[in-house]
Each structure stands twice: as C-alpha cells, then as structure tokens.
Amino acid sequence: NALHKCDNTLCVRFAHLFEGTQSDNVEDMVRKGRVARGSRRALAKLTEAQVLAIRHSQSKTRLQKLQLAVAYGVDPSTIHNILIRKSWTHVGG
Numbered sequence: 001n002a003l004h005k006c007d008n009t010l011c012v013r014f015a016h017l018f019e020g021t022q023s024d025n026v027e028d029m030v031r032k033g034r035v036a037r038g039s040r041r042a043l044a045k046l047t048e049a050q051v052l053a054i055r056h057s058q059s060k061t062r063l064q065k066l067q068l069a070v071a072y073g074v075d076p077s078t079i080h081n082i083l084i085r086k087s088w089t090h091v092g093g
Contacts, residue, residue, distance in 0.1 A: 001025050007032065037090050045074050051088045054079060 003020045004011065020028070029035055039047045046054075050072060059065050059079070069076040081087040 003028055007034075038088060046072060046078075046088075048088075048091050051082055051091045054082050055091075059083065 001020055001022055001024070002017045003025055005016045005018060006013075008016075036042070038044060038051075054068055054072070057064070057068060059068055062076075065079045065083070066076050068079045072079070078087070
C-alpha cells in the first residue's frame with residue numbers, strides 16, 4: 001500500500017508517498033482525524049446531544065431502555081451499548 005505524507009489527494013509527487021501496510025494506512029487515517037465518528041457517519045441515527053441525553057436518563061430497567069429505543073428510533077442494543085459506553089465512546093458526559 002502507498003500512503004501519502006501531505007494528504008492532498010491531487011498531489012502526485014513521488015516524494016510524498018511512502019510504503020506501508022493496510023494496518024499502517026488505518027493508523028495514519030485515525031491519527032490524522034480522517035475517521036468519521038458519531039453523527040459524522042453517513043448512517044448515524046443519533047447526534048452527540050442525543051447520546052448525552054440518553055446517558056443522563058439514568059435508565060436501568062429493560063423497559064426504560066426499550067422506551068428510549070422507541071423514542072430515538074434505534075434498537076434497544078444501541079441504547080444498552082451507549083449506556084455501558086461500548087459505543088459512542090468519543091462522547092463525554
């Protein structure tokens with residue numbers, strides 16, 4: 001894989017390219033902040049503000065989580081994963 005030092009997609013200067021693995025490419029992308037997270041993802045159904053509201057809801061029971069899921073139009077497992085901080089980990093609060 002060829003990685004790009006200057007991140008200008010139109011740049012074709014050979015000196016700006018370096019060799020790396022697919023893993024190196026992913027690490028480079030993450031390090032440079034080019035990974036869509038949270039509401040920036042194309043298929044995101046929630047916003048960061050909604051995630052904070054869910055976390056502050058103090059919902060503990062399965063019924064409460066189901067009610068939140070219906071209210072926000074997501075699967076109950078999404079609510080559970082938000083509450084245990086398995087997903088949307090970049091959102092504080």
